[in-house]
Amino acid sequence: MADKFSGVHWMLATPFKENEELDLESIGNLMEKAYTSGCEGVVALGVTGEAARLTDAERKAVAKEVISNSRGMPVTLGTTAAGTSATLAYSLEAQELGAAAVMISAPAMGKPNPDSLFTHYNRIAGAVDIPIVVQDYPQTSGVHMAPPFIARLFQEIPSVQYLKLEDPPTPTKITAIRALAGDDLAIFGGLGGMYLLDELTRGSAGAMTGFAYPEVLVSICRHMAEGDRKQAEEVFYKHLPLLLFEFQEGIGVGIRKYALQQRGLISCGRVRHPGPQITDETRSEFHQLAKSVGL
Secondary structure, eight states: OOOOOOOOEEEEOOBBBBTTBBHHHHHHHHHHHHHHHHSEEEEEHHTTTTGGGGGGHHHHHHHHHHTTTTOOOOOOEOOOOSSSHHHHHHHHHHHHHSEEEEEEEEOOOSSSOOOHHHHHHHHHTTTTTSSSEEOOOOOHHHOOOOOOHHHHHHHTTTEEEEEOOOOSHHHHHHHHHHHHOSSSSSSEEEEOOOOHHHHHTTOOOOOOOOOOOOHHHHHEEEEEEEEEOOHHHHHHHHHHHHHHHTOOOTTHHHHHHHHHHTTTTOOOOOTTSSSOOHHHHHHHHHHHHHHHHHO
């Protein structure tokens, strides 16, 4: 690719109908919102996209629909799997479908082995021709990647061009990684955008997250890129209560999908079983909070 990723790459939810079948029609709405909000790209089939709850056929259907509605935006597809062979197969399929990059988290390893994990990424990089986004999310993978290991991935595997950092405290870890890897590794924050302002201050390239109001994230990133930290702070702190509310552990995807439904972007806010549905009390709290921040 000619240009490095930067800015907001919106993490897409996977829409379902009430009966939990895929709602492919709503994907077009999500892609339109990403485009009109000023997102620089999108990411599908991640944790937000409930990728682990999709069949292989459903994964492919979602990927095709996202890419066909991309309007020139680069599409990154999550290809994480429990083993190297499956991850490799998903990554090759993503490349064949037209993905601009693949996002890969560490597979659950029981007792993590850095050399095995390095080989995991290296084998995939040797088979695909598109960049790799390394997802550092120990809360879901159970694998902690130390800054020296991340720097080694970047320095020794040319395809590793991006890091999606979701191991708090993220600003501190950005600085530690930068000291070892330099500035060429593009680091993106996640975690619902909770730490976006400080991540940008520490040198992140932007955000890869699925907050239901991507235009807010775009505004923060643009103000910081223009050197207007004061305005970026105003936008960030105004919306921080909703950022925090949406990213609640266990029910965050449910809140996010409910918000997307209320915005008319998806037809149904259902999380696929066994994911929890949010309660009426949580819905009421969402409406009160969204109103309080002017959304």
